[in-house]
Amino acid sequence: MNKVAYYLDMGLGKTFVGSEKLHQLNKRANLLICQKSLIPMWINHFKTYYKYQVFDGTKSTQLNQVLNSYEKLRPFVLIINYDLVFRRDLKSVFRHDFTLMLDESSMIQNEKTKRTKYILKMHPDNIILLSGTPTSGKYERLWSQAHLLGWNITKSKYNKIYVNWDTMYLGIQKFKVVNKDHPYKNVQRLKRKLREHGAVFMKTEDVFELPEQNFIPIKVKQSSNYRKFLKDKYLEFDNQELLGDTALTYLLGLRQLSGMYSKEKLDRLSDLIDSTEDRLIIFYNFERELDEIVKIAKNKIRPISIVNGKTKNLTNYETKDNSITLIQYQAGSMGLNLQKANKIVYFTPPQQSELYEQSKKRIHRIGQERSCFYYNLIVEKSVEERIYRALKERRDYTDELFKSDFD
Incomplete structure (x- = not known):
């Protein structure tokens, strides 16, 4: 044909x-x-x-x-x-x-x-x-x-x-x-x-018997800033200002407060990194998230590799057993072979089901001999819980159907 x-x-x-x-x-x-x-x-x-x-x-x-x-x-x-x-x-x-x-x-x-x-x-x-x-x-x-x-x-x-x-x-x-x-x-x-x-x-x-996949949700407490923005759709903190005057900016603010502005989540990520010296793959969404995660990794003196729209450097992933590889979904959820690692951390979830499904396969592929572990950091009673429910059903969490009742 x-x-x-x-x-x-x-x-x-x-x-x-x-x-x-x-x-x-x-x-x-x-x-x-x-x-x-x-x-x-x-x-x-x-x-x-x-x-x-x-x-x-x-x-x-x-x-x-x-x-x-x-x-x-x-x-x-x-x-x-x-x-x-x-x-x-x-x-x-x-x-x-x-x-x-x-x-x-x-x-x-x-x-x-x-x-x-x-x-x-x-x-x-x-x-x-x-x-x-x-x-x-x-x-x-x-x-x-x-x-x-x-x-x-x-x-x-x-x-x-x-x-x-x-x-x-x-x-x-x-x-x-x-x-x-x-x-x-x-x-x-x-x-x-x-x-x-x-x-x-x-x-x-149908062709190969791959190792099992294990999904481990890690619950993170909702911050007072998240609750305030959820209620008022406006927040000032640490020289930052968030305004949720439209459905899109409201959703964006809630996602940011569940990720890069969540001290609670950053602390849980730090603890998770401390728990293993194995290679870790960490998926993230926003550039500010990358900055915060890099700070944590450097404080722990861990070698770093980065894949995003500006950079693709996997040298430390390839050569260092204790490396941390930070991947932005759009740039690296497809096409990379990362089966030297068997652990993925989702700092924040994507809104697109395809990106999530593809990202899981970066380590679960031919050549992987160990069980695969996926750690989902999830802020409790937040928009992240809704996003993950949609992803579990292989649905996109679409902006146009966004609803404001996140309590």
Whole structure:
């Protein structure tokens, strides 16, 4: 088949499966779109195992070489990230007779974003989709990928056949939401149609027996500042000012008071770090959280590695048994192999289910021989409890459905 989707669980070798399929399709021109943090990995992979010319689309000189010499290049792969692809004039040369591969194809699940609109308007001869969590269990988000695979079904018809929708009112605003108790229908028919259009589904447990996963909630007392902001939607403290005059700023303030401004949580994290000399992976959301956690780690004279939008340095993780690796969800929940560690600490939770599910697999993958432990620091009776309930059900904690009654 020339249009395929490899929905393989994290750790089952999507990189090799996808690149081998691309090689078998044997096109001179190949376009690979992935997350920016994974571009060096893909470049190294193709240079190590294949004889393609490989170009980094984030570097203007290399991108211009492809755009200006497209017809003269020998078999090549241009690798570019999702946030840049629609800003470059790729369709001027990638018009036909090429293979398009999307790594972490869940990045195009929202057909209204610029990146997805741009990609859906391309006309590749071959399509390869790669993902461990194509929709994070949310079938309503699968239409754009199904469309790329050549399934000729409209979005409205897809929703009507496979999704049970409800209407929710928030004030005068009306929202369509998926029914919580019975979200989907005709699921077996949906999976059959996807397989007919080239989708391959495979879970790790179908292939390998991985160690058990242990989830340990660590309760943290709610602070007086949290209670005050919860009630008044305004707070002044330590030269800081929080104002919750909209649903978004109110939610943001409650999340910050459950994390970087929570002395109680920082103390519990300090105690947790003291309890082990093993490698620790700590996931966080905000830059100020990073600053506070780094202070704790440095006070304990622990070597630090950091992965975020500005930095990717895993040297201490790789070389130091007692290292602490701090990872911002958006930058590092996907694609990293961190099975030298078997302990993850969630300082604060993400709002996106996919980021949470992907983050757990950083240590629970092929090569892991020890039981995996996940420590969730949770402020009691706070917005974090609601977020974790949503994540447990593999739902996003969406801003637009945010409610203000957090007591």
